[in-house]
Amino acid sequence: MSTQLRTPLKNAVGLGSAKHGVHHFIVQRLTAVALAILSLWFIWTVLTLLHLDYAGAHALIAQPFNAVLMLAFVVAVFWHAQLGLQVVIEDYVHTPGLALLSQVVVKFLCFLGAAASVLAVLRIALGR
Numbered sequence: 001m002s003t004q005l006r007t008p009l010k011n012a013v014g015l016g017s018a019k020h021g022v023h024h025f026i027v028q029r030l031t032a033v034a035l036a037i038l039s040l041w042f043i044w045t046v047l048t049l050l051h052l053d054y055a056g057a058h059a060l061i062a063q064p065f066n067a068v069l070m071l072a073f074v075v076a077v078f079w080h081a082q083l084g085l086q087v088v089i090e091d092y093v094h095t096p097g098l099a100l101l102s103q104v105v106v107k108f109l110c111f112l113g114a115a116a117s118v119l120a121v122l123r124i125a126l127g128r
Contacts, residue, residue, distance in 0.1 A: 024083065031080035038073040045070075058124060067125035071118060078114035082107060 045066065049057045060066055085106045093099040 024086075028080065028083045028087075031076050031083065034072070034076045035080055038069060038076060041069050042073055061121065061124045062127065064125070067121055070121045074117040074121065075114055078110045078117070082110035085110075 045060070048060060052060060061070060086103060089099055089102045089106065093102055
């Protein structure tokens with residue numbers, strides 16, 4: 001009965017935007033644009049790597065320009081994947097505990113994948 005006496009504004013207070021949705025939207029779009037551009041370079045690199053042996057492939061990725069682009073590509077891929085999976089979990093997982101666990105697992109796996117990839121590229125680029 002007490003909810004019937006509340007105005008629509010009073011019912012909506014505290015349930016509105018947390019001011020994070022726009023930031024998430026913009027970052028997701030920026031990573032998508034970065035991936036669209038970097039994917040062209042990545043496709044060229046993969047096609048070039050098909051014709052190289054191990055030493056040639058190592059030398060190609062070890063070049064500073066290619067190493068930096070590979071690092072940017074890897075970071076953008078995992079960041080974009082984490083943002084997209086976050087939206088999917090928020091939209092389709094309705095059990096609070098499972099949603100929280102899923103978010104934590106996705107963030108951890110994306111961080112772990114990005115860290116491993118960055119380490120691999122740095123090892124190649126630095127000659128270790």
